[in-house]
Structure formats: structure tokens, C-alpha cells
Amino acid sequence: MEWILTRKRHLPSEDLANIATLPIAEQRKRLVGLLGPARMSYRPVRLAEGAIWGLGLPLPIATPKPTTDDILAAVAAQSRKGEERRSCLELARLFHELVLERSVVAASREFGRLQLGMGVSVSYCSDVVLLQAGEAPSVVGVNYRRRPYTAGGLRFALSAMHEQSRALERDLSGARLSMLQFPQRAKRPRTAEITFGDGIELFDYEQLARMAADTCRLWNEVQEAAEDKARRTDTSGWWGYGEPPSASEVAS
Secondary structure, three states, X not given: OOEEOOOOOOEEHHHHHHXXXXXXXXXXXXXXXOOOOOOOOOHHHHHOHHHHOOOOOXXXXXXXXXXXXXXXXXXXXXXXXXXXXXXXXXXXXXXXXXXXXXXXXXXEOOOOOEEOOOOOEEOOOOOEEEEOOOOOOEEEEEEOOOOOOOHHHHHHHHHHHHHHOOOOOXXXXXXXXXXEEOOOOOOOOOOOEEEEOOOOOOOOHXXXXXXXXXXXXHHHHHXXXXXXXXXXXXXXXXXXXXXXXXXXXXXX
């Protein structure tokens, strides 16, 4: 899962999914909450996804399936010290343990990005198809955040995955849609959980494009309002360096 391009900062696709289905007033409130310094990156784990699925390490030559230790070493090498490294290592371990415990068989399959209008593109699909004898193949997305998708966010993400895969690839028309997530509930340890999209009513392409356009337009407006407020209060250095204006300040 990657970023959504807007005229200003990028809107993470996870946030787009969770916010786009909300009423406009609530969307604005949630978007204001995203202002400020960038959050921790899960890019080190994303770079290792192929290895975790059992496709080998990203090297120019064929390699044996990597062990958990191989994967953790690769993730650690790409991570910044501190919370990012600890979190990415935890995710990589949980991810690979699930693959091993369920004897997951994954076939490499590159899915292009889904265009949802001018300047808006998303990619919710992992570049694999999961295979199991006697069952339909599965197209899978991965959400690395501690909070799982909301019901509306999951519906949006799975709908985009359908348009990104099944709607375009005839051999995948009967594939299942699934989402791998790593929630942390209360003070319990994080877990790896797969949710299937069976029975979830999907948005069609036009609905997705309309919601994405509305949310990205609102995101630009929220950022412009924050920048204007920062200039008026002589705190223009906040954008990526200091503290952003508060929600009440942006709204004023």
C-alpha cells in the first residue's frame, strides 16, 4: 500500500480508505488530525514482502527461500534505529510466522496501480496471488498499522483491490479478496489476521473515483488552510519541522 498524490503532501492510502466513506464534516476533522510530521514508515517490511511470501530475497539471482532470520536481517538493515526498527521487525516476524504456519503458497503477480482520477492512484494489492489446492486463488492486501481498517475502510480497500485485479485479469475473476492486518487491541500483543471479503458489498469504480476525488480535494483544502494560518501567525516553519496549528486554529 502506497501514497496518494495530491498537490501538497501525500495522503496515505490507508487513510484515504478509512476517511473517504465518512460524512464531509467528519472527513475534515480526521484530515486535520493528519497534519504535522510524517508518521513512522513501514517501507522496510514492504520491501521484504516478496521474501516473506516465500518468493526469495530481492536479488538479481535465484535464491533459496529465506529463513525468518534472513528476513529480519534484511528488514533491520533498511530500518531506522528505534521504534521504526522494533515495529518493522515485529511485523516481519508475525508476517513470516503466519506464512509458515498456514503453509502459504504464493505466486508472483504484479498488479498495476489503479487510477482513480486526475493525480490520484492507489495500490492496495500485494504483488502475489495466494494458492491452495482445491480452493479459489486469493488476491491479498496488507495493512501494517496497529489499528485495522474500519468497516468502511475495509470495504473501500477491497473494492479498489477488485478493480485493480479481478476486474482486469480474466483468470482472477473468481479469486477471493483478502486483507492481512496486524492489529493491537488494548494491551495485548499484536497478531496477524486475515479477513476475507466474502459477502462484503463492493463499491463500483465510479463510486471509488468520486469518493477519492472528494477526499483528496478536501485534503488539499485542509493543508492550504493550515499553511495560511501558519503564515498569519508567523509559524511557517511548522510544515514538516515543528508543531502544526491545532484543529481549532485551522478551522478559525
